[in-house]
Amino acid sequence: MSGKENGGGSKLFLQGVSHQTAPLEVREKLALSGEQIGSLYQYLEDSTSLKECLVINTCNRIEIFGLAGESHDQDWFLHQLDNFNHLESDWFSKFGYWKSGVETVRHLFELAAGLDSQRIGETEIFGQVKGSYALGVEKKTVGPVLHKILQKGFHAAKWARTNTAISRGQVSLGNVAVDLARRIFGNLKSSSILVAGMGEVGEMTVKALISRGVKNITVANRSSEKALDLATEIGGRAIPFAECPNILPEMDIMITSTAARKWIFTRKMIAKALKRRPHKPLFLIDLAVPRDIESEVGKLPGVYLYNLDDLSAISNANLKLRKDDVEICRKALWKKADRLWESLNHSGGQPRGG
Amino acid sequence: MNFFDFDERTFIGLGITLYCGAFVYGLTWLIKKRKHRKLLMLSLVLAGFASQTLGLFIRGIELGRCPLGNPFEKVQFVVWSAVMLYLFIGPAFRMSLLGFFSSGLAAILGATSLFITGWDVSYHRAASATSGWVETHAALAVFSYGIFGILALTSFMYLLQNYGLKKKRFTGLFPILPSIVQLDQMNRRLLLMGVAVLTVSLGVGAVYFRSHLSDVQSAKIVTTVALWLAYTILLLLQRVKRLAAKKFALSCILLFVLALITLWPVTISGRGETESTPTQLTPDRD
Known part of the structure; x- marks a missing residue:
């Protein structure tokens, strides 16, 4: 791979699948583990003639940015992916999008600024893009072109947050979860929470619930050391992960965000827990992608199951009011992206787009 | 027995009208996707309740007993009891929307019994x-x-x-x-x-x-x-x-x-x- 070979005409492109084009059921099948991302980089290096590449993999998207020969197109790239075991290239053609040239730069700028996020204007994506960039640098797949685009993208994202109203009026997922919990339990002071696994969004959600009076918190993690650390941090108690089914009947709210590849909590398991707590509702928040809780669980009486897409949809409910802010921000970012694209094209034989 | 030249049906009718007003007021705010003013809702229901109570009281005096002898009176008494309960439990349990639903129930049942004149028939008092x-x-x-x-x-x-x-x-x-x-x-x-x-x-x-x-x-x-x-x-x-x-x-x-x-x-x-x-x-x- 070559961040190293920059000579000749090149095509900058992006192949992706995100929450904009694919439902959660599809995205969770495309989600890659850290190890699989490493394999993907290795595969792209060994099996394709990409000059540079970067993979952005979050719970809401998988996007591959690449710099290829000028004649290469989407069919060529999807054909290249055919032999990579962990991704179905058919899913990319069915649910994905392909962008090239300046469109790719515009997309990356919007992405870093949170304009393409499920919750418009959120800041977590900025850190995720930075993390992906760091991994690309480590794998030596990011060359001068992607490096420049990403650096400019980070500046543009910071500019957008400071100079436009994009992050204003945003409702955090934590607050959405609190509102829902109140619609179920009313006063949250006597509610108990089980936290199974913990990501950034999960932590935010737990903290929002604690701030509204929840006191009884139990943390379960595969690593008991990590569970203990988390429990100490948020003032709860730690239990081994295997204890979750036994303790579930005592809980009112469960937040899950584990890295498991398949369902951990099945309908049968939850139904069994409900029998031991008749007449008490159970609020389940599944923040994991792939999901931790079988979707059929939501059909059980007295169970209210919400996943990441559901919470984001509520969080974006006031988006209509911010439509003008979003458009102003988008236009400003495009202007910056177009300027960068022009400068890249004038700096000698660098990327073009289809 | 008349009160300010109004008979008891007029007071009951006024009560039902106020319940209707409270329901329409709540509905308007809900359509506008805003919270209604609880005090105004409560005042409308309270005024309706007072007027209905007066109407039922006058009828009770005329009959010399609790007015529960025909469908009109029974429905009115059910409505009156339900509204009284709302006035007790609604504010105490902060169930503001209960006022909206109670006024709706009171308006529908109350107006139905008022408009079907056949329900308010004369009846004989049994010895019992x-x-x-x-x-x-x-x-x-x-x-x-x-x-x-x-x-x-x-x-x-x-x-x-x-x-x-x-x-x-x-x-x-x-x-x-x-x-x-x-x-x-x-x-x-x-x-x-x-x-x-x-x-x-x-x-x-x-x-x-x-x-x-x-x-x-x-x-x-x-x-x-x-x-x-x-x-x-x-x-x-x-x-x-x-x-x-x-x-x-x-x-x-x-x-x-x-x-x-x-x-x-x-x-x-x-x-x-x-x-x-x-x-x-x-x-x-x-």
Whole structure:
């Protein structure tokens, strides 16, 4: 791979699948583990003639940015992916999008600024893009072109947050979860929470619930050391992960965000827990992608199951009011992206787009 | 008896109009997706209640007894009981939307009984009706219907909240409904209260009718006891946790509809038997 070979005409492109084009059921099948991302980089290096590449993999998207020969197109790239075991290239053609040239730069700028996020204007994506960039640098797949685009993208994202109203009026997922919990339990002071696994969004959600009076918190993690650390941090108690089914009947709210590849909590398991707590509702928040809780669980009486897409949809409910802010921000970012694209094209034989 | 030259139906009509006003006011704010002003809603319901109370009081004075002799009076008394309960429990339990639903129920039932003039027919007072036992029995029975009316409303609110949470609806009415837990608790308390009042009513009735078997109206007894039995079974099932909250709420609504329907056999049966032993004739009403 070559961040190293920059000579000749090149095509900058992006192949992706995100929450904009694919439902959660599809995205969770495309989600890659850290190890699989490493394999993907290795595969792209060994099996394709990409000059540079970067993979952005979050719970809401998988996007591959690449710099290829000028004649290469989407069919060529999807054909290249055919032999990579962990991704179905058919899913990319069915649910994905392909962008090239300046469109790719515009997309990356919007992405870093949170304009393409499920919750418009959120800041977590900025850190995720930075993390992906760091991994690309480590794998030596990011060359001068992607490096420049990403650096400019980070500046543009910071500019957008400071100079436009994009992050204003945003409702955090934590607050959405609190509102829902109140619609179920009313006063949250006597509610108990089980936290199974913990990501950034999960932590935010737990903290929002604690701030509204929840006191009884139990943390379960595969690593008991990590569970203990988390429990100490948020003032709860730690239990081994295997204890979750036994303790579930005592809980009112469960937040899950584990890295498991398949369902951990099945309908049968939850139904069994409900029998031991008749007449008490159970609020389940599944923040994991792939999901931790079988979707059929939501059909059980007295169970209210919400996943990441559901919470984001509520969080974006006031988006209509911010439509003008979003458009102003988008236009400003495009202007910056177009300027960068022009400068890249004038700096000698660098990327073009289809 | 006239009060400021208005008869009792005018005061009752004014009360129902104010309930309608409260309902329309609440509905307008809900359509605008905003919270209504609780104080104004409460004031409208309170003013309606005062006017309806005055109307029923005047009629009671005219009859010399509790006005529960025809469908109009019974429905009005059920509405009055339900609104009185709302005035007690609504503000105490911060159930602001209960005012909206109570005023809606009061407006619909109250207006229906006002517009169907055939319901407000003259009737003869039976000898038994002069007994304090029978009056207490009838008043408590109809008051329990009022409790079951509010129970039907809180059950309806429970089903709405449950639907909103299951179907992930976040706008309009759903975010301002009381919580699932609060509504479920309220339903259980109201059911217990309703069954207790109806049980006392039947007990009081039994004390009188045991010594006056000839006054017993079979249709009335059968329907009232059947209703009492149905609510008691519901209460028992709920206590032993054999009924899911959603099914419990659905049953409460269904039973209230049945309770309203039983008012007719009770009234018809009562009218037939009272006409056979008249002791007093109420003033004719058109």
